[in-house]
Amino acid sequence: MEAEQQRIVVKIGSSSLTNSEGGLNLERLEYYATEIASLQKSGYQMLLVTSGAVAAGFKAIGFDERPRALYEKQASAAVGQALLMRAYQESFARHGIVAAQILLTRADFSERQRVNNALMTIEELLKRGVIPVVNENDTVSVDEIKLKFGDNDKLSALAANLVKACKLLILTDTDGLYTADPRLDTAARRIERVDQINDSIFDIAGGAGTSVGTGGMRSKIEAARIATRGGIPVFVGKAAHPGDLAAACAGHGKGTYFDTALHSLPIKKQWVGFHSIPEGCIHIDQGAATAMLHQGRSLLPAGVTEVNGDFHPGDVVEVADPTGAIIGRGVVNYEAWQLRAAAGFNSDEVKRRVDVHRIEVIHRDEWIGLQP
Ligand SMILES: Nc1ncnc2c1ncn2[C@@H]1O[C@H](COP(=O)(O)OP(=O)(O)O)[C@@H](O)[C@H]1O
Numbered sequence: 001m002e003a004e005q006q007r008i009v010v011k012i013g014s015s016s017l018t019n020s021e022g023g024l025n026l027e028r029l030e031y032y033a034t035e036i037a038s039l040q041k042s043g044y045q046m047l048l049v050t051s052g053a054v055a056a057g058f059k060a061i062g063f064d065e066r067p068r069a070l071y072e073k074q075a076s077a078a079v080g081q082a083l084l085m086r087a088y089q090e091s092f093a094r095h096g097i098v099a100a101q102i103l104l105t106r107a108d109f110s111e112r113q114r115v116n117n118a119l120m121t122i123e124e125l126l127k128r129g130v131i132p133v134v135n136e137n138d139t140v141s142v143d144e145i146k147l148k149f150g151d152n153d154k155l156s157a158l159a160a161n162l163v164k165a166c167k168l169l170i171l172t173d174t175d176g177l178y179t180a181d182p183r184l185d186t187a188a189r190r191i192e193r194v195d196q197i198n199d200s201i202f203d204i205a206g207g208a209g210t211s212v213g214t215g216g217m218r219s220k221i222e223a224a225r226i227a228t229r230g231g232i233p234v235f236v237g238k239a240a241h242p243g244d245l246a247a248a249c250a251g252h253g254k255g256t257y258f259d260t261a262l263h264s265l266p267i268k269k270q271w272v273g274f275h276s277i278p279e280g281c282i283h284i285d286q287g288a289a290t291a292m293l294h295q296g297r298s299l300l301p302a303g304v305t306e307v308n309g310d311f312h313p314g315d316v317v318e319v320a321d322p323t324g325a326i327i328g329r330g331v332v333n334y335e336a337w338q339l340r341a342a343a344g345f346n347s348d349e350v351k352r353r354v355d356v357h358r359i360e361v362i363h364r365d366e367w368i369g370l371q372p
């Protein structure tokens with residue numbers, strides 16, 4: 001791809017656009033629009049993922065602080081999203097740029113046709129020099145852990161993968177990942193670069209820092225893992241002064257850089273691991289968990305201890321180890337009822353009991369381990 005066609009996804013969190021009393025900080029928003037416009041002028045195609053609809057809207061409809069109930073947040077977002085878009089359109093217009101609103105849900109990413117439609121729309125906008133401004137469609141998102149993004153960090157990583165961005169810049173109110181939450185520990189030090197996102201990185205990342213933020217550093221690390229496994233380097237940090245976004249892009253920003261995973265995942269595995277919505281959960285014994293995670297083996301019925309959910313061959317399911325921890329996801333080759341009948345039996349016995357196309361419950365080529 002030519003340099004001038006490279007794409008950058010910028011994510012801005014609620015904490016950077018609003019304050020705890022609610023309402024938009026128009027000066028901040030204007031600043032980000034100016035930074036993004038200047039990167040666009042230097043030749044990049046820019047896509048913005050923005051939070052702030054709930055935080056921008058709750059005051060206008062009579063709440064004193066960010067509401068907690070889903071329907072209250074949705075009502076706030078319905079007001080705030082319009083305010084947010086008006087502000088972005090006005091700010092980008094001052095730079096001669098048109099901004100477009102794209103509202104997506106978690107479910108949109110798991111359906112090929114919907115995600116393709118979203119991509120075609122975005123491609124057309126980018127081709128025309130328009131900046132797509134993406135947020136979660138809060139009105140229709142269900143507040144259930146697997147079906148709602150909640151924070152926009154993961155949405156930004158999926159969007160970056162979708163448009164094949166060359167970089168994902170996640171902007172927040174802290175200048176990167178620290179050895180502990182800097183709001184709680186004054187001795188915390190910033191980590192400049194992360195080569196591999198493992199357990200110890202997740203352990204130091206805490207929750208949201210303010211009453212308007214949602215996911216905290218933990219969800220940004222999750223997002224960084226998704227994007228880097230898709231081959232996209234990630235910056236998590238702060239931009240507050242003119243030129244900070246260009247510096248973040250050039251590799252000397254105020255924040256933490258996450259290098260791309262050594263072996264980025266092929267597209268099919270990215271879909272299984274991050275875009276799809278699982279239809280059930282298969283519990284397995286320790287031997288099978290070790291074989292799948294560390295020996296590159298497929299899952300056989302003998303290792304299955306429990307089957308939850310109603311799924312069909314070709315669906316994606318989660319896999320849990322004996323402690324109940326989710327260790328990965330894969331494409332299942334059995335009907336749920338067939339697997340219940342086959343669980344715990346050796347392959348010869350399974351063939352006598354059920355008529356399945358493939359003996360592997362999940363083939364290793366259609367499996368992705370999610371443990372860091
Ligand atoms: N190890 C850590 N390093 C840096 N920040 C952390 C860490 N753990 C938790 N945080 C908190 O994460 C917050 C940023 O996340 P969040 O409040 O969700 O912001 P946003 O609205 O930008 O998504 C910071 O304000 C900080 O208090």
Ligand SMILES: N[C@@H](CCC(=O)OP(=O)(O)O)C(=O)O
Pocket residue numbers: 012013014015050051052053054055077135136138150151152153212213214215216
């Ligand atoms: N879609 C929601 C995102 C909520 C949120 O707080 O996200 P973030 O600030 O990215 O942690 C909104 O626009 O208010």
